[in-house]
Amino acid sequence: MRLRYAGTCRVCGLELPARAEAMYERATRTVRCVSHEVSTPDAGPGEEEPNPEVVDSGTAGASARREFDRRKAAREERIRAKHPKLGGLILAVSDDPQSTTAWNTGALGEERLGGGLNRLASETVRMLHDRRMPRSKANIDHLAVTPTGVFVIDAKKYRGRPHLKIDGGLFRPRVERLMIGSRDCTKLVDGVLKQVDVVRGFLEPGVPVHGVLCFVEADWPLLGGNFTTRDVHALWPKKLYPKLQAEGPLTADTIAEIHRTLAKALPAS
Known part of the structure; x- marks a missing residue:
């Protein structure tokens, strides 16, 4: 497909600009270069099996971002459960603790550097x-x-x-x-x-x-x-x-x- 938005190949890390031709993987919501499309003889009709030579380059900051989101959501759930009526207001006027924001800071650093490396x-x-x-x-x-x-x-x-x-x-x-x-x-x-x-x-x-x-x-x-x-x-x-x-x-x-x-x-x- 032609990409509506810019992306990064999950295999080689190459930056793919908007409107570039690429493969979109719905299951993982990731994209990869057309050159990395590989099917095996054992794949069923309309299915594609992964090639053992294809390398998943990973996503910069992914684990730190998940941990930040997990901690932020857990805090919001605790506050709303403890203060059903005022939970939204408390969340609006208070900040996440440093132990949570540190994960966001780390993720931002990894994401920024990862973009340059890619x-x-x-x-x-x-x-x-x-x-x-x-x-x-x-x-x-x-x-x-x-x-x-x-x-x-x-x-x-x-x-x-x-x-x-x-x-x-x-x-x-x-x-x-x-x-x-x-x-x-x-x-x-x-x-x-x-x-x-x-x-x-x-x-x-x-x-x-x-x-x-x-x-x-x-x-x-x-x-x-x-x-x-x-x-x-x-x-x-x-x-x-x-x-x-x-x-x-x-x-x-x-x-x-x-x-x-x-x-x-x-x-x-």
Whole structure:
């Protein structure tokens, strides 16, 4: 069909403009490129079976968005049940708690970065979004498989200026801390390193895996600003995109194989 509205291919992440020809899947309300249409001989009349080679790239921010909607709906249900007559008024004049709005903030950051990443999608830059980690409640926000390796990207929508604070030196152990404004956010680096280890465990030895903290609304300086701590890059989207498009040793076929491997090992959330 011709799309009435712009969309994103669920397989390769390519942005599809309005009026582009694409396949619309009613069951999931998603679209995909016409080139990804595959039927198998075992499919019944008028039915299409999924091709094992087709990769579900996932939807950026999907799990965070679902959790926000769940918490918001649960709060509304509690208030309306407790205050049948005034519930609507209470909801209108009160805000969701921070524990709920944090999920919305996270989803917005992932969605915004995911849109930019999808615009880079090609045979040599393949994306995966919102992937479930084995035996964990945590998700990996974005994975980019590129000629220079796999990028494990954690999207953050934080206010303040990220910077690196270094303690110690000649006579004391060197300790690097990630600061955002005056807040110590070193735990964010620890989280990315855990994700990098998980991803590396599914790949052949020698495949480079890069950790990235991408801050989508931080207060970066006009010049410089990005830095690396414990092999994790801290930067913003416009600094990230050229890294993903850089030339490297991995071929298009190898990139596609790694993409399939990670998609199978880390399903979409």
